[in-house]
Amino acid sequence: MSTSATATPNYYVPQPSRHPAFMAVGLLLVIFGASQWINGADWAKWVVAAGFLWVFTVMFQWFRDSIGESESGQYGHRIDISYRWAMSWFIFSEVMFFGAFFTALWWMRSHSVPALGGVDNALLWPDFKGVWPTMAPGSTASPANIIEPFQTMTPFWLPTINTALLLSSGVTLTVAHHALRENHRGRTIAFMWMTVLLGATFVCVQGYEYFHAYHELNLKLSSGAYGSTFFMLTGFHGFHVLVGMLMLLFITIRLMKGHFTADRHFGFEGAAWYWHFVDVVWLGLYTLVYWL
Amino acid sequence: VNDLPGGPGVRQLNLHTAATRIAVEQSWLHWFMLITCVVIFIVVFAVMFYSVWKHRKSRGAVPATFSESVTVEIVWTIIPFLIVIGMALPATKVLVASKDTSNADLTIKATGYQWKWGYDYLKGEGEGVSFLSTLLPSLREMSNNGAKGDIPDNYLLEVDNPLVVPVNKKIRIITTADDVIHSWGVPSFGVKQDAIPGFVRDTWFRSEKVGDFYGDCYELCGKEHAYMPIHVKVLAQQDYTAWVEGQKKAMAAKADDPSKVWTMDDIMARGEKVYASNCAACHQANGKGAGPILPLDGSAIVNDADKTKQIAVVLNGRNAMPSWKSQLSDTEIAAVITYTKNHWSNKTGQLVQPADVVAQRGK
Amino acid sequence: MSAVLDHHDHAHGHDDHHEHAPTGWRRWVYATNHKDIGTLYLLFSFTMLMVGGTLALLIRAELFQPGLQLVNPELFNQLTTMHGLIMVFGAIMPAFVGFANWMIPLQIGAPDMAFARMNNFSFWLMVPAGMMLVGSFFMPGGAPASGWTMYAPLTLQMGPSMDAAIFAMHVLGASSIMGSINIIVTILNMRAPGMTLMKMPMFCWTWLITAYLLIAVMPVLAGAITMTLTDRHFGTTFFNPAGGGDPVMFQHIFWFFGHPEVYIMILPAFGIISQVVPAFARKKLFGYASMVYATSSIAILSFIVWAHHMFTTGMPVTGQLFFMYATMLIAVPTAVKIFNWIATMWQGSMTFETPMLFAVGFIFVFTMGGFTGLILAMAPIDLLLQDTYYVVAHFHYVLVAGSLYAMFAGFYYWSPKWTGVMYNETRGKIHFWWSLISFNVTFFPMHFLGLAGMPRRYADYPAQFADFNAVASVGAFFFGFAQVYFFFFVVLPVMMGKGEKAPQRPWNDPDGKGAEGLEWEVASPAPFHTFEVPPKLNAAANRIVESH
Numbered sequence A: 001m002s003t004s005a006t007a008t009p010n011y012y013v014p015q016p017s018r019h020p021a022f023m024a025v026g027l028l029l030v031i032f033g034a035s036q037w038i039n040g041a042d043w044a045k046w047v048v049a050a051g052f053l054w055v056f057t058v059m060f061q062w063f064r065d066s067i068g069e070s071e072s073g074q075y076g077h078r079i080d081i082s083y084r085w086a087m088s089w090f091i092f093s094e095v096m097f098f099g100a101f102f103t104a105l106w107w108m109r110s111h112s113v114p115a116l117g118g119v120d121n122a123l124l125w126p127d128f129k130g131v132w133p134t135m136a137p138g139s140t141a142s143p144a145n146i147i148e149p150f151q152t153m154t155p156f157w158l159p160t161i162n163t164a165l166l167l168s169s170g171v172t173l174t175v176a177h178h179a180l181r182e183n184h185r186g187r188t189i190a191f192m193w194m195t196v197l198l199g200a201t202f203v204c205v206q207g208y209e210y211f212h213a214y215h216e217l218n219l220k221l222s223s224g225a226y227g228s229t230f231f232m233l234t235g236f237h238g239f240h241v242l243v244g245m246l247m248l249l250f251i252t253i254r255l256m257k258g259h260f261t262a263d264r265h266f267g268f269e270g271a272a273w274y275w276h277f278v279d280v281v282w283l284g285l286y287t288l289v290y291w292l
Numbered sequence B: 001v002n003d004l005p006g007g008p009g010v011r012q013l014n015l016h017t018a019a020t021r022i023a024v025e026q027s028w029l030h031w032f033m034l035i036t037c038v039v040i041f042i043v044v045f046a047v048m049f050y051s052v053w054k055h056r057k058s059r060g061a062v063p064a065t066f067s068e069s070v071t072v073e074i075v076w077t078i079i080p081f082l083i084v085i086g087m088a089l090p091a092t093k094v095l096v097a098s099k100d101t102s103n104a105d106l107t108i109k110a111t112g113y114q115w116k117w118g119y120d121y122l123k124g125e126g127e128g129v130s131f132l133s134t135l136l137p138s139l140r141e142m143s144n145n146g147a148k149g150d151i152p153d154n155y156l157l158e159v160d161n162p163l164v165v166p167v168n169k170k171i172r173i174i175t176t177a178d179d180v181i182h183s184w185g186v187p188s189f190g191v192k193q194d195a196i197p198g199f200v201r202d203t204w205f206r207s208e209k210v211g212d213f214y215g216d217c218y219e220l221c222g223k224e225h226a227y228m229p230i231h232v233k234v235l236a237q238q239d240y241t242a243w244v245e246g247q248k249k250a251m252a253a254k255a256d257d258p259s260k261v262w263t264m265d266d267i268m269a270r271g272e273k274v275y276a277s278n279c280a281a282c283h284q285a286n287g288k289g290a291g292p293i294l295p296l297d298g299s300a301i302v303n304d305a306d307k308t309k310q311i312a313v314v315l316n317g318r319n320a321m322p323s324w325k326s327q328l329s330d331t332e333i334a335a336v337i338t339y340t341k342n343h344w345s346n347k348t349g350q351l352v353q354p355a356d357v358v359a360q361r362g363k
Numbered sequence C: 001m002s003a004v005l006d007h008h009d010h011a012h013g014h015d016d017h018h019e020h021a022p023t024g025w026r027r028w029v030y031a032t033n034h035k036d037i038g039t040l041y042l043l044f045s046f047t048m049l050m051v052g053g054t055l056a057l058l059i060r061a062e063l064f065q066p067g068l069q070l071v072n073p074e075l076f077n078q079l080t081t082m083h084g085l086i087m088v089f090g091a092i093m094p095a096f097v098g099f100a101n102w103m104i105p106l107q108i109g110a111p112d113m114a115f116a117r118m119n120n121f122s123f124w125l126m127v128p129a130g131m132m133l134v135g136s137f138f139m140p141g142g143a144p145a146s147g148w149t150m151y152a153p154l155t156l157q158m159g160p161s162m163d164a165a166i167f168a169m170h171v172l173g174a175s176s177i178m179g180s181i182n183i184i185v186t187i188l189n190m191r192a193p194g195m196t197l198m199k200m201p202m203f204c205w206t207w208l209i210t211a212y213l214l215i216a217v218m219p220v221l222a223g224a225i226t227m228t229l230t231d232r233h234f235g236t237t238f239f240n241p242a243g244g245g246d247p248v249m250f251q252h253i254f255w256f257f258g259h260p261e262v263y264i265m266i267l268p269a270f271g272i273i274s275q276v277v278p279a280f281a282r283k284k285l286f287g288y289a290s291m292v293y294a295t296s297s298i299a300i301l302s303f304i305v306w307a308h309h310m311f312t313t314g315m316p317v318t319g320q321l322f323f324m325y326a327t328m329l330i331a332v333p334t335a336v337k338i339f340n341w342i343a344t345m346w347q348g349s350m351t352f353e354t355p356m357l358f359a360v361g362f363i364f365v366f367t368m369g370g371f372t373g374l375i376l377a378m379a380p381i382d383l384l385l386q387d388t389y390y391v392v393a394h395f396h397y398v399l400v401a402g403s404l405y406a407m408f409a410g411f412y413y414w415s416p417k418w419t420g421v422m423y424n425e426t427r428g429k430i431h432f433w434w435s436l437i438s439f440n441v442t443f444f445p446m447h448f449l450g451l452a453g454m455p456r457r458y459a460d461y462p463a464q465f466a467d468f469n470a471v472a473s474v475g476a477f478f479f480g481f482a483q484v485y486f487f488f489f490v491v492l493p494v495m496m497g498k499g500e501k502a503p504q505r506p507w508n509d510p511d512g513k514g515a516e517g518l519e520w521e522v523a524s525p526a527p528f529h530t531f532e533v534p535p536k537l538n539a540a541a542n543r544i545v546e547s548h
């Protein structure tokens, strides 16, 4: 490992900045407000809103500053490498975050639900059949029968449509990347818009899926083991799609403003990595949550 | 204070005196580990302190220049590895033996409640016996008052109804819990098993001694975690048989007929007892509550003309208030509600009958 | 003047573009300088040590005698919980990040951390989180009382402060992840030319591995407490068997984080000890390569031992055996480390200034904690000791006499470089002996209590346990006051620049033997900006051969 320093002599160290501390204040508002709000304090929602407004304002300024630094050529080759490492490790941390929820899914469907319906626990839950999905004919949906009957989500058609959407967005994104590398800026921007659009459609389809689940299948966040894992996994994934889509959107806007060059465009690539990560998580969800 | 046989001794330095084979083996294993570790410790630090003594600058030591030796490093990787294997072998043996819960003579379910233990004799002699086991209220009271004066030897360990088992019989304990995780452990038997709500787990012991043995709830289970001891009385076989007889008779006599219609005086007297052993820990004897615990004295729900409201809270719980459905009988719930409705400054004059509770169960 | 309190005194040279660095409070709040941020981290964590310590002293005061005297059982549980949380997340972890901030760029010849603004963000995130944690005592129902392990379903019974704590942990997690990314990137990408990974000081190595552990497990903790949050408020049933969930699942996920977490708190300590011992033995660290491999092995093994905290939950015997064996294996790489330190001392030319005293104290007392860990790792014995004071004794031996002592060693070792003045040696020695003795008075009797079966998290206990508890309580107060002494009589004076002026290489003999590393190649106090142009290093990468 010898990324040598000789290439660029000075590593850019930014001037003192008020953004970090300000952002922390915004986050204090968010977490304080949120902890009050979910405990029934109605006024607290305004605190949360103010906090988010604050956070987004600071974020905007912070990004504006770094983009300015980047575009004015202060970021040398070494900084580029730093960003690459940082983005990779960040994505790794996201993998571990999803890992926790996939583990929960695995544990519940292959361990706790069967055990609750097993012979040992018949002492406590004589009527529960430990099958997955928990809503099986002749069984109560939960050991204590506290859950309303629901229908499970099938892979057809919404999730399959969404798979197609995400996979094609991966393709359009790659096309855009190649175009950027070959300096076809117009084509890049066009394909980026397509990617963003596909992402947005995904989010809408998922929104519709949730609507369908709540109103037609009676499948809710509170539908026991199945509902909990289904909504947490797909929900956090959907949220990540949203974030990834916003990242791509901003990158597209920057492209339209003339940022990035054919050989230096880590901002673009970072967002693309993230998008591919979100893609891969989806494939995991599609098989483990919807199919199996 | 003096040593408590079957419980802790004064300034006790080591594990409890074993009352089961497994505990003997565990105790042996602990000695074996302790001695091995102390020997390694002494050897390693003898070397270090020799060096500290000998190789100091003030004694004119000149630093050597070596900083590596693959041989030595391999040697001192392999030796600890072998030592660790030597430790793991006996541990494996003891562990496997302690996990075998098959062929029990007596199976008892221990259910953890906030904050007491419930015992149900499921299989074997005494089948059908069931009771709750709570720390003596006087000891709990003593703790609140700062445990001044003469502290009894069984302070915080004596319960109203100990678990009774015969000697030299394999007792399988099935643990579970009603609310949060508790842990059922008796050091002299070498057992400790978490009691997990919604799941059953099991452990076993075969006591070779008669007498009283004490243990505790070992898993943090809320406010009164320190006050839900385990007390096991091991009896000779014939004493045990006699106890079972007596227990069955008493249960038959006590079994309340939920269709009985009570008079105010009788039910108030009954309610007072239920209150003292179940509710006073949180709501206090004076009914005023404390901290997050709401007062009953003057409470709107207690004084409400609609008695179903209070019955619902007692049956199903609410926030910090646990559900009493499975711990108290219909009669007991009716009694304690009547008691709170007509005690302290509460003067509703309402009389709740067991039938009222029955009507609301399962709703 | 000290670099800690004033940076306008440094030699002006090649840093004109930094001339307008803010002064006063802005310097700290808007900081992008790794040394300033390091100082902020250290001060924050010391404050938290005092807060967490004060809670511990309240616990010890209550346990001084049988019976409830000062607090009710509910408040007692809150004290225990918040003591654990504040010490782990507020005191120990940020302190090591503070050391990393100060020392890593200096040790590898980098101008600063890779992402200076994000670095400051990591710090400032700790402040709201700390406020929420401490503030939870004042929320309705009081602070969380579920133990620092936050086991479900007890957490479901907690009041609003539980949510405050959960959000605080999310923010702390984000801070740790960003801090770790910063450290990894700095180490991988900003080393001066010639500073290969295998020439890097051990402290950097241990932090590199620690940062990797942090990135791997903090998100898992976030996942676990997020599920707690949704179980509490949004009707999910992850940990509720009535809905098909499992309380034990929380424990598995928590300890998958929790066990690596304890190594997160000890590996940087190993790093500091590996710097201090060679310096005062005037000899190179013995077995550098095997130290690196041992540290990595500990980190890798730490992912497969988590269920040794769960031996009493009722696992299948195969599971217990697997986790027992895996846990015991960790003794092997740890043994390598201990032996290497001793071999470094062997035939050295040792002096015992305070850093070395704390380092030797660390090796001695930490090993005791390691051995009790090994005894706990034996599943059949753990059945007796789990959730007793034996465990409490074990982890204070490794955390207080381990992590905390290593930090003291690091402070005494590097503070001349930070502040430009020498601490008072006599006071340092008083601090060491006072701490060592009172520490053992506090925690050694807890082994006996645990063996005799005294459960932890108990507000009151049978009278037979009274004497050892009284001893422990007295010891705790002495230990606590030793740290107050440390702050007022050692730390404050050097921060204010009072004391003998520190030479550039305070730990070196006239013949040059002693401490090695690039941090000693810069003046004392270290100038505000160092290594803005990568230095040219000698073959061993421990000396600058040519300054530009």
Ligand code: HEA
Residues within 6 Å of the ligand: B040, B044, B079, B080, B081, B083, B084, C149, C262, C263, C265, C266, C308, C309, C327, C328, C330, C331, C334, C335, C336, C338, C366, C367, C368, C369, C370, C371, C372, C373, C374, C376, C377, C378, C382, C385, C386, C387, C391, C394, C395, C398, C399, C402, C403
């Ligand atoms: C800095 C933190 C730290 C460190 C380094 C360790 C190190 C170890 N810990 Fe500890 N542990 C904790 C912090 C730590 N622990 C905490 C906080 C808890 C409680 C959490 C809670 O419940 O709240 C805990 C609990 C805990 C338990 C659970 C107890 C219970 O709840 O029942 C166990 C069980 O296996 C255990 C084992 C070990 C082992 C085997 C090591 C090993 O790494 C130790 C290795 C070291 C040595 C063995 C000594 C040096 C070696 C030699 C001198 C060589 C020769 C030795 C041999 C050949 C044997 N620890």
Ligand code: HEA
Residues within 6 Å of the ligand: C049, C050, C052, C053, C054, C056, C057, C059, C060, C080, C081, C083, C084, C085, C087, C088, C092, C146, C147, C148, C149, C392, C396, C399, C400, C404, C442, C456, C457, C458, C476, C479, C480, C481, C483, C484
């Ligand atoms: C991580 C590090 C860490 C550190 C450094 C400590 C430090 C101490 N701890 Fe620790 N402790 C834990 C981590 C730590 N602890 C954890 C994780 C738990 C488990 C929690 C749980 O069960 O959930 C625990 C639990 C725990 C218990 C068990 C509680 C119980 O089970 O109910 C006890 C009991 O004695 C205890 C005592 C102490 C003492 C006396 C100190 C002493 O070292 C403290 C020394 C005191 C000071 C440093 C403060 C000095 C301050 C003053 C004297 C006030 C002056 C004020 C100003 C000047 C502003 N701790």
Ligand code: CUA
Residues within 6 Å of the ligand: B112, B113, B115, B181, B182, B183, B217, B218, B219, B220, B221, B222, B224, B225, B226, B228
């Ligand atoms: Cu029940 Cu602790």
Ligand SMILES: [Cu+2]
Residues within 6 Å of the ligand: C258, C259, C262, C305, C306, C308, C309
């Ligand atoms: Cu562990």
